[in-house]
Amino acid sequence: MEKLPYYAKMLKEGIPKIKAKTIPDNKLFNFAAEDSWKEKLDTDILDAVSTLISEYDEVLRRIRVSRADIQTKKRYKDIDRILFSQGKDEDFDADVLYAEFSKISDEHLQKIHEAMIEQNWHRMIEEDREVFLSEWLPELTEYFDILSDFTFSGYRILNDLILDIREANSAESSRQLYRDGDTENMVVMTDAYVNKLASDSYREAVAKKCREILEKITKPADAVKYAVALGKRGFMWDVLIDYVSKNALKVRRDDL
Amino acid sequence: MINEKEEFLSYINFPEYNSHSKTDYGYLGRFTLEMFEDLTGFNRVLTILARGYMFDEEGNADIARAERAIRAWCSVPDKKNAKPLEDWQYITDFRVLHDEFPELVDKNGKGWLYRHIENIAAYVKKNPDKVSQAAIKKTNDYLKDFEKAWRRKVEQFHTTIYDVNTINGWIIRFDGIISDALELGPLREEEVEIPDLILDKLHERLPENCIEGVTVLIKYYIANRQPDTDWVVISHINLDGYLGYGTFTKKLLATIPEDILIRSTNHGVNRYKIMPDFLP
Structure with a gap:
């Protein structure tokens, strides 16, 4: 299949x-x-x-x-696969993350993404990940465990979420008549x-x-x-x- | 699969190109014909390689060295009449790394994998009576196709995970391999033993052709279990390469009773749990 x-x-x-x-x-x-x-x-x-x-x-x-x-959540499958590999799929659903991230303004998401690239998010050591998240997403402390678990390429979750939500935002503005x-x-x-x-x-x-x-x-x-x-x-x-x-x-x- | 150091060595040393019967795929090393055909299963291979070159005895990480090593291993020689690369094009011929990694890339840009496939094709051609029909069919003229397909793959390996135009999924990237290697740490080489009591129970319950596969799964489970989940993920394609046959993952595994192990599959990822009675 x-x-x-x-x-x-x-x-x-x-x-x-x-x-x-x-x-x-x-x-x-x-x-x-x-x-x-x-x-x-x-x-x-x-x-x-x-x-x-x-x-x-x-x-x-x-x-x-x-x-x-609108074809949104194109990276949902990737997140789902990571959570499945980490064994977290039974008590956690990627939709919750999408809902939380869609509350964040597009400008802020763009800034986080730029900061991720600049500071090499995907290679950060564990302690630095929490610091980064506290600086940029202080309201999401309850999801820090999920976002900072880098096993099975878990660093991709934050990137996937931001890119998906930003794409949905831009699709929304391109739908204006x-x-x-x-x-x-x-x-x-x-x-x-x-x-x-x-x-x-x-x-x-x-x-x-x-x-x-x-x-x-x-x-x-x-x-x-x-x-x-x-x-x-x-x-x-x-x-x-x-x-x-x-x-x-x-x-x-x-x-x- | 369990002794990662040993696995690493099998990806940088050529196997003995020999077979004792037509179903003996020993000359493929830890690879399968399927891996070559679909170019899948290389995520684990490259991560093991990166970890092997990244960490020293004390566990200090040399990221740049690992980055160079995996590139050297993947190297595909440029076409003879290839034009010089433009700035935006990705390098796929890493002959410049020959001095640093003579075992991984030769001075003509042929990486380890490239030479391994070249050797396999030559072996099969020379010994048609010692190999399977499938091997003859699949390796005949394969090198040319591989060269083209692998070069395209290696070009993709250069993209970054932050690229807005790609949906991550199964795509391998040098960058991602290095991150995964950092996360996994130095290669492990501990031996996992299964008590005789459990082995006896397995022999009582399972047909002989399942014993090797299930034993490997139990050992892999013990070696890779994480503190916060009962599930352990395994790459079937790499397991096939380790066992030297694909029948275990493709047919036999589904027949193992659930009081021994439970499996679950999603988005192409395979994970399983071993029941407590079969764990030491």
Whole structure:
């Protein structure tokens, strides 16, 4: 069982990656027949569409991050294994340590980590470990025995805890949907997601609002050209799907 | 396993490359084919080596010497046409340590392990009638694969335990080996004897093929028991290397009744308790 991740890795390495083939614009779209079609586009509109697409992508990215499960406690297993090896697993649970450490501010955790590296925590003699812990974590005296037991690589417990909690903290801040300096378009699109009906998908909600904004810039039929010119076919499918067929050439798949 | 000094010597002196039957793996020394194939079990080997080179007779620790010794032992010669290393790249060829540790690395950068594997492959090739089919299959052309895989491992050994990008787990690091060696202290060489009374009880209860393994486990238990827990952790892969066969840990151990020993496994760690009736 414990070799499964290894086999999965080997399997991944052994399978050649599929390379997607990009089909040139002039084979797909009627407006792209002439080589100079891009030059005929309005540069102001092109800039506006380009900005909107970046804003749209950023809003979607934040939403995806906020919806993804945070993979925290990546080092939990390591701590658990050390406690198991030390024979402490029966009367002690690593979750208690996680709970205690999550109360500590991120800045303080960072300072402890720097001090650990500077003072070579993993090579400290027993007496110095207690001194170090009393200096940096005076409120956790009841866990000093656990943290300063270096048998079975026990010096890793403190390091594992700090890195895991700090990762969880930074994941938390990266899950914020609204941030300082957001443009009006971003706020409006994010609002659309936050206030969406439960039955709507998040992509639909954001795409619908984005379309409203886009229509103020240019007609949707033209917007397809700008999206294609910017190389953003994905955006076109999301936001302008009802106008794609009007601009598309009828070709057989085999001819591409 | 019990006499650590002896174990240390078996990691720095080449064994006699010989076998009396096809199932005799004596020419592997304290290693198993599995260890070479998966490159596992080296945590204990390197910790024993580090402790052997770290402490003097009085128990004073020379950390820097131990750091150099384990690097020398692990050395893999650079490829003939290898480009000079950039600053960020990790050294894997430690021929510069040859003068200090001639037994661990030769002047061409071949570390002890590298030469041991080279010797094994040569022995198997020359004596196909004296070794198992598995050994022939696994050692054929193995050196090239080993060289590549071990070089990658040794590169990883250089990373620090504080690196934010790694999840600790089973990764071996030179740094971690040294910390563990400091914690464990000088190598021990006391002999542990088991009274005849207990041996007789074992013979009464167990089939003959289990006796050696269980006896080793009892001795290891006595030698490694910690004051605050009844559990003792043992690395099965290193035990296989010590016994010279893997059937004990893989098959027989599970058949030992729980009134003799109790086992428990988690995250790949194996630990066990010997019941008081079987302890002196």
